[in-house]
Amino acid sequence: MTNKIKIGVAGLGTVGAGVLKIINAHGELLQARTGTRLEVTAVSGRDRNKDRGVPIEGLAWYDNAADMAKDPDVDVVLELIGGSDGVAKDLCVSALTLGKHVVTANKALLAIHGTELAELAEKHGVSLAYEAAVAGGIPIVKALREGLAGNAISRVYGILNGTCNYILTEMEETGGEFDNILQDAQKLGYAEADPSFDVDGVDTAHKLAILTSLAFGTPVDFNSVYIEGIRDVTAADIAAAQEFGYRIKLLGVSRRTDKGIEQRVHPCMVRTDTAIANVSGVFNAVVADGDFVDSTVYVGRGAGEGPTASAVVADIVDIAIGRHSATFGIPVEEMSPLPMASIESHVGCYYVCLTVYDRPGVIADVSAVFRDENISIESLLQRGRSESEAVSVILVTHEAQEASVVRALSKIEKFAHSVATPRMIRIVSL
Amino acid sequence: MTNKIKIGVAGLGTVGAGVLKIINAHGELLQARTGTRLEVTAVSGRDRNKDRGVPIEGLAWYDNAADMAKDPDVDVVLELIGGSDGVAKDLCVSALTLGKHVVTANKALLAIHGTELAELAEKHGVSLAYEAAVAGGIPIVKALREGLAGNAISRVYGILNGTCNYILTEMEETGGEFDNILQDAQKLGYAEADPSFDVDGVDTAHKLAILTSLAFGTPVDFNSVYIEGIRDVTAADIAAAQEFGYRIKLLGVSRRTDKGIEQRVHPCMVRTDTAIANVSGVFNAVVADGDFVDSTVYVGRGAGEGPTASAVVADIVDIAIGRHSATFGIPVEEMSPLPMASIESHVGCYYVCLTVYDRPGVIADVSAVFRDENISIESLLQRGRSESEAVSVILVTHEAQEASVVRALSKIEKFAHSVATPRMIRIVSL
Numbered sequence: 001m002t003n004k005i006k007i008g009v010a011g012l013g014t015v016g017a018g019v020l021k022i023i024n025a026h027g028e029l030l031q032a033r034t035g036t037r038l039e040v041t042a043v044s045g046r047d048r049n050k051d052r053g054v055p056i057e058g059l060a061w062y063d064n065a066a067d068m069a070k071d072p073d074v075d076v077v078l079e080l081i082g083g084s085d086g087v088a089k090d091l092c093v094s095a096l097t098l099g100k101h102v103v104t105a106n107k108a109l110l111a112i113h114g115t116e117l118a119e120l121a122e123k124h125g126v127s128l129a130y131e132a133a134v135a136g137g138i139p140i141v142k143a144l145r146e147g148l149a150g151n152a153i154s155r156v157y158g159i160l161n162g163t164c165n166y167i168l169t170e171m172e173e174t175g176g177e178f179d180n181i182l183q184d185a186q187k188l189g190y191a192e193a194d195p196s197f198d199v200d201g202v203d204t205a206h207k208l209a210i211l212t213s214l215a216f217g218t219p220v221d222f223n224s225v226y227i228e229g230i231r232d233v234t235a236a237d238i239a240a241a242q243e244f245g246y247r248i249k250l251l252g253v254s255r256r257t258d259k260g261i262e263q264r265v266h267p268c269m270v271r272t273d274t275a276i277a278n279v280s281g282v283f284n285a286v287v288a289d290g291d292f293v294d295s296t297v298y299v300g301r302g303a304g305e306g307p308t309a310s311a312v313v314a315d316i317v318d319i320a321i322g323r324h325s326a327t328f329g330i331p332v333e334e335m336s337p338l339p340m341a342s343i344e345s346h347v348g349c350y351y352v353c354l355t356v357y358d359r360p361g362v363i364a365d366v367s368a369v370f371r372d373e374n375i376s377i378e379s380l381l382q383r384g385r386s387e388s389e390a391v392s393v394i395l396v397t398h399e400a401q402e403a404s405v406v407r408a409l410s411k412i413e414k415f416a417h418s419v420a421t422p423r424m425i426r427i428v429s430l
Numbered sequence: 431m432t433n434k435i436k437i438g439v440a441g442l443g444t445v446g447a448g449v450l451k452i453i454n455a456h457g458e459l460l461q462a463r464t465g466t467r468l469e470v471t472a473v474s475g476r477d478r479n480k481d482r483g484v485p486i487e488g489l490a491w492y493d494n495a496a497d498m499a500k501d502p503d504v505d506v507v508l509e510l511i512g513g514s515d516g517v518a519k520d521l522c523v524s525a526l527t528l529g530k531h532v533v534t535a536n537k538a539l540l541a542i543h544g545t546e547l548a549e550l551a552e553k554h555g556v557s558l559a560y561e562a563a564v565a566g567g568i569p570i571v572k573a574l575r576e577g578l579a580g581n582a583i584s585r586v587y588g589i590l591n592g593t594c595n596y597i598l599t600e601m602e603e604t605g606g607e608f609d610n611i612l613q614d615a616q617k618l619g620y621a622e623a624d625p626s627f628d629v630d631g632v633d634t635a636h637k638l639a640i641l642t643s644l645a646f647g648t649p650v651d652f653n654s655v656y657i658e659g660i661r662d663v664t665a666a667d668i669a670a671a672q673e674f675g676y677r678i679k680l681l682g683v684s685r686r687t688d689k690g691i692e693q694r695v696h697p698c699m700v701r702t703d704t705a706i707a708n709v710s711g712v713f714n715a716v717v718a719d720g721d722f723v724d725s726t727v728y729v730g731r732g733a734g735e736g737p738t739a740s741a742v743v744a745d746i747v748d749i750a751i752g753r754h755s756a757t758f759g760i761p762v763e764e765m766s767p768l769p770m771a772s773i774e775s776h777v778g779c780y781y782v783c784l785t786v787y788d789r790p791g792v793i794a795d796v797s798a799v800f801r802d803e804n805i806s807i808e809s810l811l812q813r814g815r816s817e818s819e820a821v822s823v824i825l826v827t828h829e830a831q832e833a834s835v836v837r838a839l840s841k842i843e844k845f846a847h848s849v850a851t852p853r854m855i856r857i858v859s860l
Contacts, residue, residue: 022580022722032764033579096484147569149463150452150743196682278708292452292736293567299705299727306722315582323753334462398803
């Protein structure tokens with residue numbers, strides 16, 4: 001007699017359809033790998049009659065996904081609906097409460113309710129798995145939770161949003177400005193009609209909050225993530241970055257500091273010779289630094305039908321084999337709510353771009369402000385030479401505290417020769 | 431009452447000492463992650479009194495590691511001795527036979543006896559884990575076996591030997607020749623006194639044979655691996671590679687072809703803009719291509735105390751938690767012994783370097799040979815111009831079959847104007 005695991009798929013968008021395709025294509029392979037037949041028994045979607053490129057005849061259909069949890073013919077629920085609340089959450093709560101395993105690709109849900117759901121999973125002795133929620137096809141959840149389990153993690157960071165990385169790569173390659181590249185990306189399907197979730201850094205922050213919990217064994221704390229998107233990155237910034245040997249990437253960075261755990265999402269200047277700087281287009285990458293293993297790098301596709309579905313199926317395989325793990329690597333009751341460091345206490349190097357009238361004394365005034373804030377300047381570069389028009393002054397600082405840099409920029413903004421609000425991009429030493 | 435898992439460490443070299451250090455340093459963390467106390471109860475090494483930077487007082491000592499398997503106070507045996515036979519194998523066989531889990535870092539053992547040991551582990555219902563055997567700190571065994579379990583793998587390849595990658599990187603950066611760089615590497619401790627295992631590609635081949643089994647679900651077949659080391663790579667080859675936009679790396683490549691599974695280890699020309707080309711020095715990297723996930727890349731330290739011990743501890747954590755997997759991803763009885771393709775049937779592009787007298791007609795003669803073997807030439811470059819002295823002629827071919835290229839080179843070698851044996855390096859399109 002063959003073991004069988006009965007799967008209910010809630011959400012038949014790209015990822016849901018991808019999962020059905022994998023299970024159809026690799027039924028025998030998956031059976032060899034798990035000793036179990038993976039059988040989809042129930043599905044739920046918006047439109048029963050839509051062609052998804054994969055047959056759903058003969059499967060139980062649910063108009064309301066939340067009802068699927070109660071189906072006695074469903075052992076594992078795949079929540080592929082999305083959204084941090086509503087039916088996605090209802091479904092997960094009722095499935096876990098009924099003692100059914102849940103596999104989800106929903107980063108928003110885990111970033112907001114991850115700890116509470118993990119507790120529920122533990123209480124009922126089932127798995128809550130979410131490899132697909134972070135960096136799609138890259139098995140980074142497994143790597144952090146299991147592969148690096150012998151290490152205290154000091155830092156985890158990455159390119160976690162393909163849309164942003166695509167836009168920044170295109171900006172660099174074409175010299176174009178954000179708005180134009182975004183429009184092209186929307187036409188090509190690499191950016192959503194409403195791109196805010198991606199380009200404003202929220203999606204990256206959701207994923208980072210999950211990685212932080214996994215890496216440091218602390219409850220998920222999305223509200224502590226400092227978030228800044230890529231809308232303000234200009235072609236001039238990208239050109240200046242190149243000149244200084246940097247590339248601009250939107251990173252999510254989480255690291256252990258004296259002041260607590262820093263969680264931040266913002267455009268970063270990274271040296272062009274680092275692994276992360278060379279991850280282009282829609283690819284994602286994660287770097288995890290452990291005290292014994294040193295630095296490990298993981299690169300792959302962060303989204304799309306195949307890669308995301310691949311991650312969902314890996315979670316199903318774990319469940320089918322009985323490879324159970326605590327949701328965030330350690331049980332919720334073992335978690336310690338670590339202090340979170342504010343962005344103001346961040347210490348690092350900064351790229352600063354000022355727009356000023358090129359009058360005698362302007363550099364002296366700027367330098368004095370930095371000196372007064374105890375910020376030492378590594379290099380300074382003036383662009384253009386014109387007494388009547390504004391010019392750019394670009395500075396790179398040595399290590400300085402964010403609060404000091406913010407104060408300095410605010411003083412400079414008030415100068416008579418300041419034309420625009422000074423801008424800064426954090427430099428990340430990797 | 432706390433669960434406890436009792437560990438016997440056989441082999442107290444770098445890796446063994448590293449494992450003791452991790453367990454000492456992270457006792458609480460590991461207990462939180464596993465719900466179990468990891469306790470080393472017995473050790474075995476060459477010299478009981480050597481200072482390893484970690485205390486072994488109070489632990490049972492075995493002069494003969496093979497005896498450790500019988501210790502009732504040992505649940506898990508760590509085989510960190512090395513060598514494909516002898517005491518390492520004896521210890522593993524007796525531990526598995528006694529129903530004890532085995533964790534090993536021994537690639538030679540698994541490459542030669544992997545299938546037989548996997549069968550033994552299955553028969554006795556225990557784990558045979560070996561994350562540390564391939565690419566040290568990179569959790570690639572777990573990624574292939576679990577993280578990519580939803581995919582049929584089409585290809586897996588990588589830089590699996592840090593010594594070779596260090597030497598090739600140094601050759602490129604300094605322009606030096608192999609012998610000199612090897613001597614420097616030996617002085618710095620990056621190469622062994624007898625470097626053959628590394629530089630002749632055997633170590634890479636051991637690891638590749640393991641990856642092949644994991645990726646394709648076929649019994650480990652080390653004898654089918656084509657092996658060519660890096661001793662013959664010259665500074666001139668490296669310079670020529672740069673000119674054509676390539677870098678030379680020693681890769682282990684395993685891929686599914688029409689003719690069977692190709693397993694080969696040899697110097698490769700890889701495009702400089704690929705992820706693998708940018709992995710320098712002692713770092714390792716593995717790329718795994720799956721049909722749904724597409725390409726995934728893993729980079730990290732391939733050797734050394736911390737990274738290797740980190741991998742060993744990850745395996746212990748899996749065992750402590752009860753996350754059990756078939757040794758090579760599927761049980762031995764489900765494995766299919768796939769046909770293995772010979773290197774002669776390999777199809778790819780080739781870099782060819784000829785050393786000839788620069789006489790009229792030499793290029794015509796060379797071209798005719800390639801034409802007769804049905805090999806089309808992508809580019810041809812003559813180095814130097816001297817009727818009396820030998821010059822280099824460098825060719826890059828379009829896709830051709832290895833057997834044809836070998837025949838062509840053998841014909842050219844017999845030319846009157848040939849000065850040295852023609853050499854070739856395979857170009858890998860990644």
